[in-house]
Amino acid sequence: MNPTLVALELKRIGRDYVGLFFIAVLPAFMYVVFGAAQTFAEEDIGRGNVALYIMISMAVYGAVTATVSVGGMAAVERMQGWGRQLGLTPLRDTAYIGAKAIVAMAIACIPIVLIYGIGVATGAKGDLWVWFVTAGITLFGACLFALYGLIFGLAFKSESAVGAASGSLVIFAFLGNIFIPLSGVMLTIAKFTPLYGLVSLARYPLTEGYSVDMSGNLSHEALWVPLVNVGVWTAILSLLTVYLVRRGRDRQ
Numbered sequence: 001m002n003p004t005l006v007a008l009e010l011k012r013i014g015r016d017y018v019g020l021f022f023i024a025v026l027p028a029f030m031y032v033v034f035g036a037a038q039t040f041a042e043e044d045i046g047r048g049n050v051a052l053y054i055m056i057s058m059a060v061y062g063a064v065t066a067t068v069s070v071g072g073m074a075a076v077e078r079m080q081g082w083g084r085q086l087g088l089t090p091l092r093d094t095a096y097i098g099a100k101a102i103v104a105m106a107i108a109c110i111p112i113v114l115i116y117g118i119g120v121a122t123g124a125k126g127d128l129w130v131w132f133v134t135a136g137i138t139l140f141g142a143c144l145f146a147l148y149g150l151i152f153g154l155a156f157k158s159e160s161a162v163g164a165a166s167g168s169l170v171i172f173a174f175l176g177n178i179f180i181p182l183s184g185v186m187l188t189i190a191k192f193t194p195l196y197g198l199v200s201l202a203r204y205p206l207t208e209g210y211s212v213d214m215s216g217n218l219s220h221e222a223l224w225v226p227l228v229n230v231g232v233w234t235a236i237l238s239l240l241t242v243y244l245v246r247r248g249r250d251r252q
Contacts, residue, residue: 002095009103019069022166024111027062031055031115034179036122046207048126053206055119056134057178060199062111063142065166070104071149072162101143108142126206133205141198141230147237148194154244169195183213194237197229 013019035041035054043050112135152165173179176195177187190196200221203211209221 002099005096005099006102006106009099010106013070013103013107020110023066023069023107024062024114027058027065027111028115028118030061030179031058031118032122036118036124042123042125045212046126046210047130048206049124051122051124052119052126052130053203055115055124056138056202056206057199059112059115059135060138060142060195060202061169061173061178062115063108063138064145064195064198065169066107066111067104067142067144067146068149068152068165068169069162070100070107071146072153072165074100074146074150074153101146104143104146105139108139112138130205134202137202137205138198141201144198144230144234144237145194147234147241151237151240151244154241181211181213187213191225191229194229194233197226197233200226201230 031054035051035058038050041049041051041054045053116131116135148169149162149165152161152168155161156164172193172195175186175190175193176199177190178195178199182190204223204226209223210218211221212218
């Protein structure tokens with residue numbers, strides 16, 4: 001039943017054209033407008049150019065949006081009775097979670113493949129290994145944010161939860177140094193936001209920790225900073241998910 005469930009989930013998501021637009025088309029469009037179409041896109045940065053830098057950022061945003069949507073819908077389905085229906089089948093909870101994980105990773109691949117493909121065609125340049133390593137970090141790092149979607153689904157228990165989760169990601173993307181380079185106080189705040197660590201890790205193979213702010217100032221950041229950010233937010237999101245699951249059971 002596992003492959004059947006995965007196939008049905010992929011087919012259902014594939015029919016959601018609006019959702020796919022925000023997951024893949026919108027980030028790709030933003031890369032083209034703010035990256036490939038700009039005159040500074042060909043300037044060198046680290047082991048590649050600025051176009052590759054912006055491409056990685058937009059791929060992270062698209063992949064995270066994908067996993068948040070899958071996680072949010074999984075929570076909503078369980079709260080609305082789909083879990084009880086599955087309880088009548090031989091499917092175990094571990095298999096259900098595994099199927100959702102496969103679906104989340106498959107959907108997260110869509111924006112990554114699309115944006116990286118457009119990057120190849122529009123002049124994004126970098127060492128070959130950088131392309132593969134940054135794509136891998138983006139894919140596996142984005143899976144963490146399925147917990148983010150789960151939290152919204154468990155807390156709001158309605159389909160609007162997915163929209164709220166995805167909408168809040170836009171704010172965190174701005175605060176997390178994804179859309180525009182931050183500096184000063186805003187950069188300090190950014191280091192405490194959930195998306196900062198992931199996008200910094202994804203860029204690290206390209207930039208080796210160096211970045212340029214809006215004023216043109218060059219700065220370097222140690223690898224442990226984004227690693228700590230990802231670790232702390234993983235713990236926070238995991239604890240919140242466990243708390244909300246237990247609270248839901250207590251009410252039942």
